[in-house]
Amino acid sequence: MEDNKQEMEAFNTRLKVLTGVIVFIITVLISRMAYLQIYDGDYYASLADGNRIRIVPAVAPRGIFYDRNGKMLVTNRPGFTVSLLPLNGPISPEVIQNLSTLLNVPVEKINERIKNHIGFDPIKVKDDVGPEMMTLIEERKDQYPGVVIEVKPIREYTMKEYAAHAFGYVSEISDAELEKKKDEGYKSGDIIGKFGLEKVYDKELRGENGGEQVEVDVTGKPVQVIGKKNPVPGYDLYLTIDADIQAAAEKAIDEQLVQIGAKAAAAVVMNPQTGEVLAIVSRPAFDPNLFAHGISEKDWKKINDNPNFPMDNKAITGEYPPGSTFKIVTGTAALDSGHVTAEEKINDIGHHWIIPKGNADGEVLGWINFEEAMAHSDNVYFYEMGNRMGIDTLEKYARMFGLGKITGIDLPYESDGLVANRRYKELNFKEEWYLAETFDAAIGQGFNLVTPLQAAMVMGEIAADGKRYRPHMVDRMVDVNGNVVKKFEPELMGTLDVSPEVIKHVQTGLKGVTVYGTAASIFRGFPIAIAGKTGTAENPHGRDHGWFVAYGPFDNPNIVVAVIVEQGGYGAQSAVPIGRKILHAAFHVPTPEQIAAQEAAKKKAEQEAAAKKKAEEAAAKAKKQ
Numbered sequence: 067m068e069d070n071k072q073e074m075e076a077f078n079t080r081l082k083v084l085t086g087v088i089v090f091i092i093t094v095l096i097s098r099m100a101y102l103q104i105y106d107g108d109y110y111a112s113l114a115d116g117n118r119i120r121i122v123p124a125v126a127p128r129g130i131f132y133d134r135n136g137k138m139l140v141t142n143r144p145g146f147t148v149s150l151l152p153l154n155g156p157i158s159p160e161v162i163q164n165l166s167t168l169l170n171v172p173v174e175k176i177n178e179r180i181k182n183h184i185g186f187d188p189i190k191v192k193d194d195v196g197p198e199m200m201t202l203i204e205e206r207k208d209q210y211p212g213v214v215i216e217v218k219p220i221r222e223y224t225m226k227e228y229a230a231h232a233f234g235y236v237s238e239i240s241d242a243e244l245e246k247k248k249d250e251g252y253k254s255g256d257i258i259g260k261f262g263l264e265k266v267y268d269k270e271l272r273g274e275n276g277g278e279q280v281e282v283d284v285t286g287k288p289v290q291v292i293g294k295k296n297p298v299p300g301y302d303l304y305l306t307i308d309a310d311i312q313a314a315a316e317k318a319i320d321e322q323l324v325q326i327g328a329k330a331a332a333a334v335v336m337n338p339q340t341g342e343v344l345a346i347v348s349r350p351a352f353d354p355n356l357f358a359h360g361i362s363e364k365d366w367k368k369i370n371d372n373p374n375f376p377m378d379n380k381a382i383t384g385e386y387p388p389g390s391t392f393k394i395v396t397g398t399a400a401l402d403s404g405h406v407t408a409e410e411k412i413n414d415i416g417h418h419w420i421i422p423k424g425n426a427d428g429e430v431l432g433w434i435n436f437e438e439a440m441a442h443s444d445n446v447y448f449y450e451m452g453n454r455m456g457i458d459t460l461e462k463y464a465r466m467f468g469l470g471k472i473t474g475i476d477l478p479y480e481s482d483g484l485v486a487n488r489r490y491k492e493l494n495f496k497e498e499w500y501l502a503e504t505f506d507a508a509i510g511q512g513f514n515l516v517t518p519l520q521a522a523m524v525m526g527e528i529a530a531d532g533k534r535y536r537p538h539m540v541d542r543m544v545d546v547n548g549n550v551v552k553k554f555e556p557e558l559m560g561t562l563d564v565s566p567e568v569i570k571h572v573q574t575g576l577k578g579v580t581v582y583g584t585a586a587s588i589f590r591g592f593p594i595a596i597a598g599k600t601g602t603a604e605n606p607h608g609r610d611h612g613w614f615v616a617y618g619p620f621d622n623p624n625i626v627v628a629v630i631v632e633q634g635g636y637g638a639q640s641a642v643p644i645g646r647k648i649l650h651a652a653f654h655v656p657t658p659e660q661i662a663a664q665e666a667a668k669k670k671a672e673q674e675a676a677a678k679k680k681a682e683e684a685a686a687k688a689k690k691q
Contacts, residue, residue: 126275126298126299128273132302133307133312134342147215148200179191190255221354226355227351227353228351229307230353233263236357274298276294279294304540307344308345315648330349331634338529339530341556381518384630387603391613393443398467398572426602438578440579443599453501457499464514473519480517519537529623541554573620576598584638585642600641609634610634615627
């Protein structure tokens with residue numbers, strides 16, 4: 067009896083505990099339900115709405131590039147993009163396989179995009195498909211559930227390879243770039259500037275994307291548009307580039323490379339009074355349109371395997387010995403430092419009397435003064451200038467010209483070049499400096515390295531009476547309503563601390579180059595007075611590089627040209643003809659070839675008119691008979 071009583075008490079105790087646990091659990095559940103209903107009700111209501119509301123983005127068109135005269139250079143065209151929009155569950159493997167076959171996109175690539183995708187935006191499969199593909203997908207919509215066609219702006223470079231290194235190109239953002247830019251509003255699938263002006267001004271060019279809030283039913287079919295935000299186009303860029311000068315420079319280089327059998331060259335045309343870049347060319351080049359919708363392996367291999375590096379903007383990244391164009395620096399330094407006067411004559415006996423270094427072809431010019439030495443590019447004279455000044459003085463003036471550092475142009479990856487100096491040799495070769503190396507430096511050889519843009523800047527400083535302006539590619543930014551957002555004014559970066567008389571002597575010597583010096587035969591008959599300097603830079607890897615720098619008109623310069631032809635041989639033969647054609651275009655002076663073509667066309671028109679008149683007379687005579 068006692069045992070039964072104890073068992074009943076134990077059972078009642080367990081029952082009470084169990085009842086307490088059940089009551090506790092029910093109380094917790096009721097409390098949680100009340101909390102979710104009262105405190106988090108709005109939050110979960112929004113999630114429910116999220117299951118029936120989708121955001122369909124609208125990509126903002128990138129800003130357009132215009133040249134200085136308003137000619138459109140880079141624009142956008144409508145393109146069809148095939149994307150996945152899994153509104154009602156994952157995309158089936160069958161749809162992915164069908165899409166892969168239709169678009170020639172590997173299944174693995176499509177699955178990778180799906181796996182890496184975050185958010186509710188459409189998952190891009192392929193850009194810029196043709197209208198026939200778009201029509202096929204729309205007609206067979208039942209076979210492609212979750213596949214949508216988006217209309218997106220596709221970047222179009224109307225000049226193709228022309229100015230490619232200046233304009234750059236756009237392409238889809240990479241994972242590494244996204245990691246760096248995720249705090250700036252970039253997301254997977256975005257098209258961004260990867261090179262050139264597209265890269266430098268990417269934020270301003272991108273604009274602000276828009277989109278639509280679309281309500282969908284349980285099957286994922288759109289029911290109505292709840293909200294809409296129109297995309298805001300990016301800012302347009304009005305460049306300093308002159309499309310006509312750019313085209314003339316490109317054509318002149320292409321023709322000359324074919325004629326002399328060279329493979330690479332670069333040119334810069336600018337206004338020395340403002341720093342405005344009027345043309346910039348690098349050869350070989352590439353077509354940026356190939357990158358706009360995803361470059362193929364075949365096209366990339368063709369570019370990447372080219373031994374002359376089409377992707378390099380040689381105008382600002384190529385570093386070359388300046389050759390005799392450096393005599394502008396040496397001459398300025400020698401006159402200003404008082405180591406020579408413009409009138410003093412030095413006897414060129416074919417080689418220097420301390421170290422037997424001579425002229426390129428063994429010329430002997432006899433007694434010559436500064437201006438004659440500059441016009442004839444006499445090595446012996448400038449060896450003596452190096453001998454008198456020493457490397458430290460030469461380095462000082464080279465840096466005064468702005469050499470050895472970047473110019474600050476608004477293009478990426480600019481090289482800084484190199485000024486020959488003792489410290490560089492000691493640091494890199496652990497050797498002392500020798501007089502022979504000063505001789506080499508004085509004529510632009512040895513350790514000296516400049517980019518074509520730096521060579522143009524040096525010539526521009528002489529043309530602008532010592533002033534150096536930052537080179538720039540953009541004149542102004544304009545919004546979609548035509549309002550000027552930013553105007554880029556000339557920026558004075560420095561002034562040569564030399565006597566005005568020194569600059570005038572250098573200018574006179576450079577004018578002599580085209581009148582009776584090394585470029586005289588090419589410029590004979592040119593109607594505008596031009597100052598110039600030829601150069602031939604030794605190249606241990608092949609033929610010498612050919613240089614030419616020039617400015618004009620001589621009395622009021624507004625054009626500077628710098629040209630280099632890699633392995634082109636003498637500058638007078640390889641680079642000067644290119645420079646002259648560019649100057650023809652810059653000053654709107656017809657070339658001899660253009661004049662001959664005009665005369666031939668005129669003669670042909672006269673002959674056709676005469677033949678037509680003769681035929682009409684014969685017909686009239688026959689009618690009378």
